[in-house]
Amino acid sequence: MPPVPSILPARSPVGGFALCHAAGAVAALVLLLAADGARAQGAADTAPLQLKPSERLAEQVPADVREQLPTFFFGQRTSGRPNLETVIEGDAMMRRGDTMIQADRLEYDQASDQAKAQGQVRINRAGDVYEGPALELKVDAFEGFFQSPRYQLLRAGAHGQASRADFLDDKRSVLHDATYTTCKRQPGPSWLPDWVLTATTMNLDTEQDVGEAKGGVLRFMDVPVLALPTFTFPLSDARKSGFLPPTVALDNLNGVELLVPYYWNIAPNRDATFYPSVMSKRGVMMGGEFRYMEPTYAGQLRLDYMPTDKLRDRERWSYEAKHSGVIQTGVKGIGNLAFSLDANRVSDNDYWRDFPSTTTSLTERLRTTDANLRWSQGDFSAGLRALKYQTLQDVSAPIVPPYDRLPQITGRYGRYDVGGFDFSVDADYTQFSADRSYTLQPNAKRSFVLGQISRPWVRPGWFFTPKLQLHAAKYEFDAPLASGATSATRTVPTFSIDSGLVFERDANFFGKAWRQTLEPRAFYVNTPYREQNSLPIYDTSATDFNFATIYSENTFTGNDRISDSNVLTLGVDTRLLQPDTGAQVARFGVAQRLRFKDQRVFLPGGAVVDDRVSDFLAGASVNWDPLWSTDATVQYNPDTRRSERFTVSGKYSPGNYRVVSTAYRMQRATSGLPESEQVDVGWQWPLNDLWGDRGQDLGPGRGLGSGRWYSVGRLAYSLQDRQFVDSIMGLEYDGDCWIGRIVVERIQRSNAAANNKIMFQIEFVGLARLGSSPLKTLRDNIPRYQFLREQVTTSSRFGSYE
Template identity: 65%
Template structure:
């Protein structure tokens, strides 16, 4: 049967349903789709997920029932056998479309043969070449000399042949692969490219496997490997991760070859053996889990025979949080939280200062707690021990272990008369090395009962509070007085009140709602002699706006300060009248002491000053890109500030942030801290493109990144992280120099190099982690936050 046509097009529907819908091919096709939301991914580490990611592919069970549309300039064929389309031929079924100069479709075999300028688009992945044979539903066949492009990562290449195994898998022979996009020019070659004898594509697992592969960078082979796997998306997969290397003044040349094990969507493990030329081999690993009721991370390192210390080195860290179901009706669940840390020796914090875990501190806590709450009652059972890493030149008095600590609390609000009441009991057994603490260990029972009556209304508030502190001790050795037990009972009365005034105001041509909020806080606690008692957990609170309106000058429960003082302060705020956003806040506060404070910490002196230092504070967010925060503790007698902290941040857009902070502790420290991330191209007027967060600002962009911490008192640089980043579009380059202080006389220095081949892999040192840890508000140049949809490349 032959159907000649000239000035019009024909379409053939090969199923009855398609016959009805055939005319749709003649009209333009418009499609919209909402892409399934994908959670943001941390480019430094895979993300654990509670469930597999959604797919938008058409299910295989649905495909056989989909209609097939054929169109072209000339058509011929036999009914229910074959159809031949010549001239602008097109076959469409579901998310698959084939275009060619000539197209044959054999209906019994569901086989399409296309030749001449063949183009195929399946769910956004495209192939172009001279010859194609394909079974449409099974998606089995081959394509000769194709050029291909994948939707997920915009990667593309050329090959001698592609064999389609099914709708998810294909084998590409004698292939190239890159994400560098083609630019005009006959001799253009991508900056980086993979050449492989074969590449196996698995879209179901979203991974590619290359055999006989070589990675070339600017036509220079840099990574020849017999077998190579790489991601086609952000989906996690098991396999070797790119090796990292670096230079360290302590470890020498350091090479790490990580292996990632994708155990399940909610569990994974990473093994990272490292070779250090000055030290030996460090075997490290990390296991993560995320369940419905609990989650955690276990990290461990082991170095047999460290040549630097001539001994084995090891450390581990476990963080766990979750709930345990009791199984008893009405009793609810018990919370379990663990934070366990331990290392092999006192020098671990100094030698492994870049291990990427909490084991680089000198005080390592092993803390475990069980919590339970029901209604107004809560209960905590806790065990806390400390490992203190001592240094002869700078010894530390170890904190006290708590074995055990039991805390019970009962609270009620809205009692008759508008009263709020609570009672808290704490039993703790303190233990440490008495030769270092120079005081006995003890069992301490502490109770705090309090009752308040808050009054609050628009424009004012007033809250009286009555507290009763009761404490008893049992010591394992006599005090200097010979006592083995002690007790105390201390009452406290406080009155807290304030007013709130508002008015409309205008400053610098801008309208505001201005507030004036004066506040008065009075506290009276009679003197109870506590200076002969040991101190297990009390310390002086910091003098700031958060603590100046509190009853006790100490944190912890071993010292309750005697007070007869009045705190007066005032705050004024400038609010946007339309949004309520705070544009500025200014505050001032000072204490007036009517009686000396006689209760002190061991070695401390009574406080006799009637007027305290004055606190000044200011926070200004006049424009979204500017932020300023300052706190000054001023002594009116000396006319000098005792402590000052002034910080500012300027961030006019993505990848542009400069922050600076000045910190002064009179006669102790004075430091200047500056951090930044900024495009260097701005210096010659190239402002780049606004592509949004996680997309960079276009190709050919240089970025300066860094953070400097300088001691003005010592006139020396304490910490420094300075680097350069280059965005070439399809690859990123980073070089970072680190100098971080590890003690008063030594520092660790590193040079980090990293090449990131976008959509493929990273080579070099882990410079990204260093930048994220040290530079405030640092943004990754590539941080994919959405998954491409097939409708974004709809034919």
């Protein structure tokens, strides 16, 4: 960067500045201080400035370059000596880079780079503002002190006051006898914030975005709620090491639970959380979680350990490990391998019942260890998998464990649009093993190959795709079947044709113009019968009967059954689209399967399917208005003339923090599944709407304004059992700078047992959350639930530019 030139006009008698008179005898002083010769020479060797992603000018400009920034002075009267000192009185102002100082009187010594200000002093440093009666400061180093300042921190959205502020540098300061709050300052001398943190000494580090209070007391509604000799708090949403606020939970399983977590910010890509807890009914549990993220891999580890559970009189533990990444082989022709691991284990069969919140598994009684190694290159792909289950058995309700796959080897070769043809070959070798006392069938090694070729014709307005498949499988059993066989083979061909038409027209409904489509579809499948009913079942089940599976070749998932079929599926959809955007507003569809011969392949406990006409499917999805959405599906049995399954759901969301979702689900009894009928309602809604106060929509993550109550909850009621299956109900209050939450959760574990839990939390916005957090419960159970506070934008220093 070239040296800063001196562009001053002819010097006045006081030298070093130009004095101009304006109307009303008010003068504006502009002084550009040039660096001395040594500084100018150093600046000449400095590399050009490069922009970096940062919010602060001080971080954008290197220290040696900052010394070359010009200094601007403004005021009504000025005096001083050239290149020595400058004194400005009356509306005095000094600017350099992102620093602005205002005062009634301002003295600046150029040699020491020290400024002294008195009378209504105000300093703005990159959006952080301090105000008070007197200031002494070395401007570039930002070292000095401020007497009795009031302050505002931009990124934290916080403010307070102190008897004295010592500036150590541009990123660190020490406040004495200080207060700190994010509550908006109200006019009036008697105003007291809803919550305030007081401390004898408060250290603020804006580089680490951490504040440390010594001798600190947190007061809420002028009542002390937390007092510690020393504790730290965030100045932004950036991560930092330290103790997190303790949480207290109450439920009927563990009693009163106190948890004191500690967070360790190891590096930007690694962290750890330790969360020891004490349960009044059980004892002490130690827990920890470690997370990591690298350019080629990432994962997390979690461990919970209880030396002695007083209720079970035994040791309890659980662990969970997740890892995914790329293995760089360095071998040409092989390249990289993708690897993933998901391991989950617990100490005993009762763990899922006693500690339901310690697992992320979708099936509580099944814990998996699943390792995958995958490779792909061009048209080839292959995989190696090891999958093992831990099945948590209940003597009163045992379950059949799924089969471990130790190992499973897969491969695939596929080509598309080769002379208009698509073809692929899939191969699978799996060794299945499980406890035969539960499965009542032998374990096996199974080899499976699926080859298929198709010729799609796709044109505007129609499509036609014939396909030929060949399924081949071989089994080797570790014990003979009922027939005495220790091995078996099966080969099944399948021929299918998928075809359809697409018509469009302009239409007018309800006074609006639409584009309407009519899309009839025909899908034919012919698979000859091959005897398979004597084969064991390892990974196969019946597919759900819906609009996706009715247009498929096989009525089973997995590879142990290939259904014999001579069926034609006929269906038609019609859609309403907005003509200008193409957005779908409504869709209606019907489909039915016509069977030309009996299906003789079935699952154990099943029977021959001899219906010539399947159940009738009808579905609708309507989003007529952006505020409303509705979906419905009906499965109607023409023989019994009743619905076998009916589902209807709707959602109303007129804006942020206003959502109500409802669903009704009915399922007739089928093989292996009991009849069920359930109503589900979930909501988040501001109660102030009831008395006409709709507040102000401040956008996602900012709420609807202060002083507002929100009702939140989800109720799932079983009409069959005449009881609530799951129920969550709660209230949230937005006090602007604090949020209160109380949520009651009840989860039905069986007909006779349920888990009850009360969660209460106070969130001091920008500081900490105290209590047992219900946020994860609300987010997981209420569709479109929104946090009342969430960091969605970053504060900009230009928002506080002066």
